[in-house]
Amino acid sequence: MWGTPEGAGRLVRLLAGAYGVPERVVMDAWRRTRPTDVVPLLPERAARGTGSAAQKVWDALNGRQRTYLTCIFQQDQEAEEDQQQRRFLGGTGRKAVEWRRMDLALYAPPELVGYTRIQSRLRQAGVHDPGAGSSVAALERRRLVVTYRDRVYVQGLGEVRRTRVELTRRGRAVARRALGVVREKGPPPPLMSRWLWRILVRVALAGSEGVDGSLAGRGPHFLAVGRSPGGGSPSRGFIELRHPEGAEHGPYRWFVTESGLRHIRDHRDAYQELYPDVDAGQVVLSCREASGGPQRA
Incomplete structure (x- = not known):
């Protein structure tokens, strides 16, 4: 049956699973070594669930926690778009482990260090008073974000305490579901x-x-x-x-x-x-x- 495009595509998927490699690796090797064969046509993958579990997580959050998750998600998407633009223009992007960790707060007077991008989004959403600790901690307990605490040098102030935050895949999925953001699908292999x-x-x-x-x-x-x-x-x-x-x-x-x-x-x-x-x-x-x-x- 693998003499047809559909049959060959099914075989490519089975081989990729057996060898533990991406499907495109098998496809590329297939075309290099068997250039006269039909071009394999990979079967479409079954659609994922409706996201009802993600919606339940969102429904369990209070208003402040939803605002924090929304602002963190928006900043995460802006950072991702920036990296894509860098690549499109031929530049060298940073590793995701670096740019997905975003500054949440610098513990110094704002008139000296200003506000982080996330804090600016929160202020636009009407959140001005303290409370980042408890709200972010609630998101972290639900495995929606991960926080990192360290110190950073600021000119004229010396070392300043800093909190950084990173969305988890679960957190990103919950935010997308709640905000109606459709994830752009990547091209199908190969x-x-x-x-x-x-x-x-x-x-x-x-x-x-x-x-x-x-x-x-x-x-x-x-x-x-x-x-x-x-x-x-x-x-x-x-x-x-x-x-x-x-x-x-x-x-x-x-x-x-x-x-x-x-x-x-x-x-x-x-x-x-x-x-x-x-x-x-x-x-x-x-x-x-x-x-x-x-x-x-």
């Missing part, structure tokens, strides 16, 4: 984010000229041959850093690999539907001439 697709298209369109070896951001960690975004699963292997064809010295440049070209051919229509703002209309024609360079799996 498709990539708009950010990575844009990089791949850029390199492919460069053809035999390649792209400057100083390609900014973390894109190469996810796309380049021999890389690994987190030290675990391998990267996609869709681009490689090498000398231009026929050159033995000089600057290295980024070129699309045969695997990258095949991925484009396999899924260009799906990407066009997902990201119509990324112009990939001529990408296959433009990168054919670049497919003759040295290739590595």
Whole structure:
């Protein structure tokens, strides 16, 4: 049965589970080693529950606790959007473990240190008086947030006590459910984010000229041959850093690999539907001439 796209997709999912790797790893290996086979079509995953449990958690909170959770969630989403914009512009984003920990309070006169972003949101929501300790503690007991307490140096004041707060996945789910925020779904495997697709298209369109070896951001960690975004699963292997064809010295440049070209051919229509703002209309024609360079799996 695996000779059909649907059957092959089911087999890919079973292999990914058996080996404990992401489905895209199996898909990429499949296309590298069996390029003449049908392209596997992964079955859609069953929809998750209605979120009634998250709603019950929200209903159990009092008004002040809901306000705190809402303001923390809004700041968390703003920080996430900022990181996405950095990546889209080619910059290097920080690790989530860093930016998801947000300043809640600095224990010094506000006329000297100002208000944190979360405190400013709380003030706009009408919460001006003390009470952060008990409200945040209630959220932490329900495993909606995690707090961190340390000291930070402030010019002219020395070390100042600080409280930082981080939303848990449970806390984020409760806030989304209560506020009616629909989580943006990522692309289905083996498709990539708009950010990575844009990089791949850029390199492919460069053809035999390649792209400057100083390609900014973390894109190469996810796309380049021999890389690994987190030290675990391998990267996609869709681009490689090498000398231009026929050159033995000089600057290295980024070129699309045969695997990258095949991925484009396999899924260009799906990407066009997902990201119509990324112009990939001529990408296959433009990168054919670049497919003759040295290739590595």
